[in-house]
Amino acid sequence: MNKFAFVDCVTVDEALGQLGEGATIKAGGIDLIDLMKDEIVSPSKLVNIRNVDSLRGITVTQDGLRLGPLSTLSEIAAHAQIQKTYTALSDAAGHAATPQVRNMATLGGNIMQRPRCWYFRSTDFDCKKKSGASDDCHAHTGENQYHAIINNDVCAMVHPSSTAVPLLAMNAQVELTSKRGKRTVAMTDFYVPPEKSLTNETIVQPGEIITAVFVPTPDPGTRSAYQKYGEKESFDWPLADAGVVLVMDGNQCRKASIVLGVAAPTPIRSAAAEAVLTGKTIDEATARAAAAAAMQSATPLSQNGFKTQLFQTAIYRTVLLAAGQMQRDPSAIG
Numbered sequence: 106m107n108k109f110a111f112v113d114c115v116t117v118d119e120a121l122g123q124l125g126e127g128a129t130i131k132a133g134g135i136d137l138i139d140l141m142k143d144e145i146v147s148p149s150k151l152v153n154i155r156n157v158d159s160l161r162g163i164t165v166t167q168d169g170l171r172l173g174p175l176s177t178l179s180e181i182a183a184h185a186q187i188q189k190t191y192t193a194l195s196d197a198a199g200h201a202a203t204p205q206v207r208n209m210a211t212l213g214g215n216i217m218q219r220p221r222c223w224y225f226r227s228t229d230f231d232c233k234k235k236s237g238a239s240d241d242c243h244a245h246t247g248e249n250q251y252h253a254i255i256n257n258d259v260c261a262m263v264h265p266s267s268t269a270v271p272l273l274a275m276n277a278q279v280e281l282t283s284k285r286g287k288r289t290v291a292m293t294d295f296y297v298p299p300e301k302s303l304t305n306e307t308i309v310q311p312g313e314i315i316t317a318v319f320v321p322t323p324d325p326g327t328r329s330a331y332q333k334y335g336e337k338e339s340f341d342w343p344l345a346d347a348g349v350v351l352v353m354d355g356n357q358c359r360k361a362s363i364v365l366g367v368a369a370p371t372p373i374r375s376a377a378a379e380a381v382l383t384g385k386t387i388d389e390a391t392a393r394a395a396a397a398a399a400m401q402s403a404t405p406l407s408q409n410g411f412k413t414q415l416f417q418t419a420i421y422r423t424v425l426l427a428a429g430q431m432q433r434d435p436s437a438i439g
């Protein structure tokens with residue numbers, strides 16, 4: 106690991122003043138310190154925002170839910186109003202990583218964590234995403250069992266943020282603050298796919314801090330759920346995860362929002378699956394049809410074809426869970 110300066114800030118203005126060439130924001134530090142130890146990133150200065158009180162707190166108003174970016178995954182998972190009204194978000198926060206990680210990991214850091222790809226995260230491999238010197242995506246020809254099955258032709262990394270899945274499904278917005286002021290970005294525009302940029306994974310620009318995440322109040326009749334599947338029972342990143350938000354009228358679905366987590370380089374909504382459910386009665390047949398529709402655009406690599414089946418299971422069981430027709434799947438992990 107390189108030598109670096111460490112600056113402790115207690116206000117957003119102080120933190121903004123410290124950002125600049127070579128500086129990186131540190132929240133919980135879980136992903137950042139891993140990347141530094143592996144020498145994938147080498148910032149010359151860490152700007153510690155963990156003591157900025159204005160970035161904490163969870164408030165629920167008539168308009169919706171406002172989350173400080175320093176809210177930990179544990180705090181989000183344990184919040185009674187989030188459990189009741191934004192169930193998929195508490196499910197996702199409560200089933201990410203380990204209890205120890207969830208106590209330290211912040212929402213801002215969770216949606217900003219870097220993608221998972223063992224070639225990207227190893228100094229033994231260069232790739233077009235890292236330095237641009239090599240034109241290769243090693244996952245295309247190498248070990249690709251954990252990689253993307255959708256939108257994987259440029260780069261097959263996956264974005265592992267569990268909380269991004271329900272935030273995208275719930276039309277959340279992210280507030281960014283810089284010295285120039287504030288701007289608000291919809292989660293739908295937050296992640297930048299590799300075909301648009303190989304270096305910018307999100308729209309967050311240097312010098313910007315996430316200062317809030319806002320989730321609008323759901324329509325009446327909304328129910329939601331999130332489930333994650335993986336190799337180990339816990340302590341693991343997902344191999345497939347699904348977030349489902351349904352606006353229901355009895356058993357009839359008026360509106361559906363279905364988001365897949367680690368299917369593609371960014372979390373993605375499945376318009377095809379949503380179209381299958383909209384206006385229909387939710388039952389096992391429609392849930393399975395939606396799951397199949399979501400995988401129509403899959404282009405699995407040599408070793409990850411199993412993920413298309415796993416995603417179908419994740420989607421259909423999470424649709425039924427959200428609709429109140431199935432219990433939480435005991436084979437879901439976390």
Ligand SMILES: Cc1cc2nc3c(=O)[nH]c(=O)nc-3n(C[C@H](O)[C@H](O)[C@H](O)COP(=O)(O)OP(=O)(O)OC[C@H]3O[C@@H](n4cnc5c(N)ncnc54)[C@H](O)[C@@H]3O)c2cc1C
Nearest residue numbers: 132133134135136137202210211213214215217266267315
């Ligand atoms: C064993 C294990 C299992 C895991 N499983 C999962 C899982 O299932 N699901 C999941 O989602 N994650 C999982 N993780 C990852 C973990 O949840 C993330 O590393 C963590 O959420 C990062 O949050 P942090 O606060 O520590 O971020 P940091 O490491 O401090 O920061 C991460 C990135 O975000 C940037 N950043 C942080 N806060 C802000 C802000 N307010 N504004 C702008 N930029 C900011 C930092 O500059 C950095 O680039 C796992 C981790 C481990 C170790």
